[in-house]
Amino acid sequence: MDKVSFAFKPYMTVMPAVLVGANVDGKPNYMTVAWTGVACMDPPAISIAINRSRYTEKGIIENGTFSVNIPSTKNVVEMDYCGITSGSKVDKHLVFETFYGKLATAPLISEFPVNIECELRHSLELGSHNLHIGEVVDVLMSKDCMTDGKPDPKKIDPIIYSAYNYYRLGEVVGKAFSSGKEYRK
Ligand SMILES: Cc1cc2nc3c(=O)[nH]c(=O)nc-3n(C[C@H](O)[C@H](O)[C@H](O)COP(=O)(O)O)c2cc1C
Known part of the structure; x- marks a missing residue:
């Protein structure tokens, strides 16, 4: 084993990049977030780690709702823009076409293939970041990103x-909950 202590950082190496949306003072605002993940299956929940300085956080607290929007690689420029520009200085609401689903205060991005609506359930003050956990109220999927009625990762891209x-998905290298069976032989 040849290892070196690399960093005292939450270095997860690879992360999905998403846009978190919230209405701030009644207007949609979107920020790029890489520190996100599945938190629970039942009730379905997603976590987002948000730095305390972010304008978006104001809206999350204000309304008790937020959205998680998964972009395609073709949205990379707009997505990165929302990660280098704050809604406190620049109005970002026209970068995307916004629509609303079940929640009146969780703005969703039309152009993105996957939109997840969340109701805020828990907020943990951890230090630089607050960990917000939202219960999933609905997941909307663009029809052209589905194959045989199921989300298609290659089409979602x-x-x-x-x-x-920023990278895109590569080749399939195994079958989840199945490849491991070969080890048993
Ligand atoms: C690739 C990328 C990932 C980011 N991930 C996070 C994150 O997980 N949490 C966070 O608080 N900020 C993250 N940021 C920074 C915010 O997106 C950025 O500060 C943004 O301008 C905040 O917008 P707002 O002030 O309008 O809310 C990320 C930025 C980039 C470019």
């Missing part, structure tokens, strides 16, 4: 963030 670069 999500953006993967790693070490200050």
Whole structure:
């Protein structure tokens, strides 16, 4: 084993890049978020780690709702823009076409293939970031990103963030909950 202590950072190496949406003072605002993940299956919940300085957080607290929008690689420029520009200085609401689903205060991005509506359930003050956990109220999927009624990762073509670069999905290298059976033989 040849290892080196690399950094005291939450270095997860690869992360999905998404846009979190919230209405701030009644207007949609979107920010790029890589620190997000599935938190629970039942009730279905998603977590987002938001720095306390973010304008978007104001809206999350204000309304108790937020959205998680998964972009395609073709949305990379607009997505990164929302990660380098704050709604406190620049109005970002026209970068995308906004629509609303079940929640009147969780803005959703029309152009993105996957939109997840969340109701805020828990907020944990951890330090630089607050961990917000939202219960999923609905997941909307663009029909053209589905095959045989199921989400198709190749068609969704999500953006993967790693070490200050954006990547797209590669080849299938195994079958989940199945490849491991070969080890038993
Ligand atoms: C690739 C990328 C990932 C980011 N991930 C996060 C994150 O997980 N949490 C966070 O608080 N900020 C994150 N940011 C920074 C915010 O998106 C950025 O500060 C943004 O301008 C905040 O917008 P707002 O002030 O309008 O809310 C990320 C930025 C980029 C470019």
